[in-house]
Amino acid sequence: MSEHNPLPRNVRHKPHHAESVWPILLILALLAVVPVVATMLDDLFLLRFFTRAVIFSIAAVALNIALGYGAMVSLAHGAFMGLGGYTIGVLASADFFSEPLVSVPFAIGGTSDLLVSVPVAVAVSAGFAAIIGLICLRTTGMYFIMITLAFNQMLYFLFVAWERFGGEDGLQILSELRVSDMDPTGRIPFFYICVATLGLVLLFTNRLARSPFGLVLRGISQNETRMTAVGIPVFVYRWVAFTISGALTGLAGAYLAISQMFVSPVDLYWIRSADLVVMAVLGGISVAWGPVVGAFFFLAAELLLSSWSIYWNMLLGSFIILVAIFLPSGLALFSPLRLLRTYRRSSDG
Amino acid sequence: MSWSLILVQSLNGIQLGIMLFLIAAGLTLIFGIMDFVNLAHGTFYMLGAFVAATFFAYTGSYVVAAVFATIVVAIVGLLLEVSLLRFLYTKSHLQHVLATFGLILVINDVTRLIWGAAPKAFPVPEALSGFVEIMPGVTYPVYRLLILAVGLVVAGLLYVLVSHTRAGMWVRAGASDRDMAAALGINVKRVFSYVFALGAGLAGIAGLMTGPILAVQIGMGEQIIILALVVMVIGGIGSVRGAFLASLFIGLADTFGRVLLPTSLSSMTIFVIMALVLTLRPKGLFSLNV
Numbered sequence: 001m002s003e004h005n006p007l008p009r010n011v012r013h014k015p016h017h018a019e020s021v022w023p024i025l026l027i028l029a030l031l032a033v034v035p036v037v038a039t040m041l042d043d044l045f046l047l048r049f050f051t052r053a054v055i056f057s058i059a060a061v062a063l064n065i066a067l068g069y070g071a072m073v074s075l076a077h078g079a080f081m082g083l084g085g086y087t088i089g090v091l092a093s094a095d096f097f098s099e100p101l102v103s104v105p106f107a108i109g110g111t112s113d114l115l116v117s118v119p120v121a122v123a124v125s126a127g128f129a130a131i132i133g134l135i136c137l138r139t140t141g142m143y144f145i146m147i148t149l150a151f152n153q154m155l156y157f158l159f160v161a162w163e164r165f166g167g168e169d170g171l172q173i174l175s176e177l178r179v180s181d182m183d184p185t186g187r188i189p190f191f192y193i194c195v196a197t198l199g200l201v202l203l204f205t206n207r208l209a210r211s212p213f214g215l216v217l218r219g220i221s222q223n224e225t226r227m228t229a230v231g232i233p234v235f236v237y238r239w240v241a242f243t244i245s246g247a248l249t250g251l252a253g254a255y256l257a258i259s260q261m262f263v264s265p266v267d268l269y270w271i272r273s274a275d276l277v278v279m280a281v282l283g284g285i286s287v288a289w290g291p292v293v294g295a296f297f298f299l300a301a302e303l304l305l306s307s308w309s310i311y312w313n314m315l316l317g318s319f320i321i322l323v324a325i326f327l328p329s330g331l332a333l334f335s336p337l338r339l340l341r342t343y344r345r346s347s348d349g
Numbered sequence: 350m351s352w353s354l355i356l357v358q359s360l361n362g363i364q365l366g367i368m369l370f371l372i373a374a375g376l377t378l379i380f381g382i383m384d385f386v387n388l389a390h391g392t393f394y395m396l397g398a399f400v401a402a403t404f405f406a407y408t409g410s411y412v413v414a415a416v417f418a419t420i421v422v423a424i425v426g427l428l429l430e431v432s433l434l435r436f437l438y439t440k441s442h443l444q445h446v447l448a449t450f451g452l453i454l455v456i457n458d459v460t461r462l463i464w465g466a467a468p469k470a471f472p473v474p475e476a477l478s479g480f481v482e483i484m485p486g487v488t489y490p491v492y493r494l495l496i497l498a499v500g501l502v503v504a505g506l507l508y509v510l511v512s513h514t515r516a517g518m519w520v521r522a523g524a525s526d527r528d529m530a531a532a533l534g535i536n537v538k539r540v541f542s543y544v545f546a547l548g549a550g551l552a553g554i555a556g557l558m559t560g561p562i563l564a565v566q567i568g569m570g571e572q573i574i575i576l577a578l579v580v581m582v583i584g585g586i587g588s589v590r591g592a593f594l595a596s597l598f599i600g601l602a603d604t605f606g607r608v609l610l611p612t613s614l615s616s617m618t619i620f621v622i623m624a625l626v627l628t629l630r631p632k633g634l635f636s637l638n639v
Contacts, residue, residue, distance in 0.1 A: 006442035073443055135624065139631040141442065142386060146582040147627045149575070150620040161613035270575075274450065281447050311462065317454025324448035325436060
């Protein structure tokens with residue numbers, strides 16, 4: 001067994017056919033009724049919270065393609081998210097001020113049409129992930145964690161320094177975003193767009209996990225040496241998975257910017273990357289929908305505990321420690337029986 | 350850039366480097382021996398500053414405060430190791446990261462409970478608050494010179510301990526091959542408890558010495574832990590010598606970066622350096638276990 005594998009033992013050996021689509025459909029069905037309930041309660045805040053949680057779920061699920069299936073503990077995903085957001089913001093502000101983004105060799109203007117800017121955002125994040133992946137994936141283990149952190153911070157400080165796009169104060173999106181001619185930023189339509197996207201990303205990840213590509217990826221994370229010996233180009237598989245993961249995280253970042261109408265360096269600080277990892281691991285990294293549970297739990301705990309006590313971090317921290325020790329497969333797969341088994345096994349070894 | 354500026358900034362850089370080394374030394378030994386990622390190591394740095402500030406306020410003696418704070422932090426480290434962290438060694442890196450991330454949240458809030466949310470006053474001792482002329486026309490704070498000297502002495506003692514004593518031999522044996530060391534009859538578990546206490550104490554010393562120059566506040570640990578992790582990775586995990594050289598290098602690079610480059614770009618310096626080093630040498634400069 002590879003000594004560098006960063007994942008918990010029982011997560012590594014999860015059989016691939018355990019992936020079922022039913023939990024995904026259940027999650028989507030539950031989310032679909034949220035606007036109805038929010039309208040009934042006349043509670044706009046509820047809808048705002050759920051929109052944010054769905055967006056972070058997309059990011060955590062996307063991160064998990066690298067983390068759970070590829071065993072790559074990345075601290076660069078906050079940067080991918082921020083980059084997606086900044087792409088939307090920068091294009092929209094160039095459109096608002098009617099300044100060309102680039103004038104040499106030919107003029108490229110901004111746009112507020114999300115049918116253009118969202119795909120561009122995904123492409124930018126994918127490109128960045130592909131480039132840094134080439135460098136980062138030469139390292140393993142702790143070195144990989146740290147080099148992804150380094151690139152995350154480089155990008156953070158770059159946007160802090162970049163006065164044209166707001167510097168430290170961030171970038172307000174002033175133009176009216178639209179999809180062709182429609183306005184998608186009404187709260188309820190936008191929420192459904194987010195839920196639909198989450199559904200697509202979940203089904204894609206679920207399918208990916210069972211595809212030949214996913215099987216190879218999981219094989220690599222279980223035993224890299226063996227896969228190399230079989231003749232698999234390990235680096236290429238990891239790199240493609242890292243890039244896909246980065247691209248979809250960028251998509252979540254674009255949605256976050258649209259929902260906030262604002263993007264700032266905070267959106268790509270390394271803490272954001274760490275939060276995403278915590279969300280994914282809390283929820284469970286061995287199934288596609290695990291990170292959704294983690295994201296909702298994390299954001300709800302942050303919201304509820306912080307309004308309840310100023311020492312809420314202590315409670316959240318203690319809870320994270322307990323999950324890390326006793327529930328390595330996350331909240332999604334929690335059952336008292338499993339907990340007992342894990343406990344027995346850890347007290348044996 | 351004049352020579353006097355270069356001299357002053359070099360001293361500042363080396364001093365930052367020494368402080369980083371005191372933190373990174375413990376971190377790299379802990380990782381090297383037990384393969385354990387401790388993100389919460391920066392909290393020992395913070396605790397060192399807080400405890401020393403309190404003792405200093407009561408006793409008025411900087412030396413007494415420093416000695417007590419070091420001992421207290423080392424004991425806190427030992428207790429944490431025995432009560433909680435010990436159970437994590439057999440787990441995966443991901444669980445280490447998650448659990449010690451949670452531990453940071455807990456320790457920060459406990460600190461807030463004890464000392465309050467406001468930054469703590471920790472003045473430079475009266476006798477050390479002056480300036481000394483290090484070159485004709487160039488003055489430098491006495492206190493900064495002192496912590497530079499003390500830091501070098503502590504680093505020297507650590508070198509002697511690790512390289513020239515029997516206990517140090519156990520530590521090195523554990524760091525290069527844990528299983529083999531255990532097979533040869535070394536009680537790796539106990540050695541590790543002491544190393545952990547030592548590492549916590551060293552980070553505490555760095556904290557209590559830096560406290561009077563910077564602000565003693567909650568969150569000071571997270572800022573420094575990132576730098577210490579950078580140092581550990583560049584130096585090669587498990588290598589104390591690598592950590593020492595990398596500390597000085599990063600301390601100087603960061604300090605001169607701040608003088609020569611615009612603020613936010615200079616913050617990128619060390620990360621650019623780390624990315625370059627890892628691109629060329631994916632296991633750091635002086636890695637032990639290849």
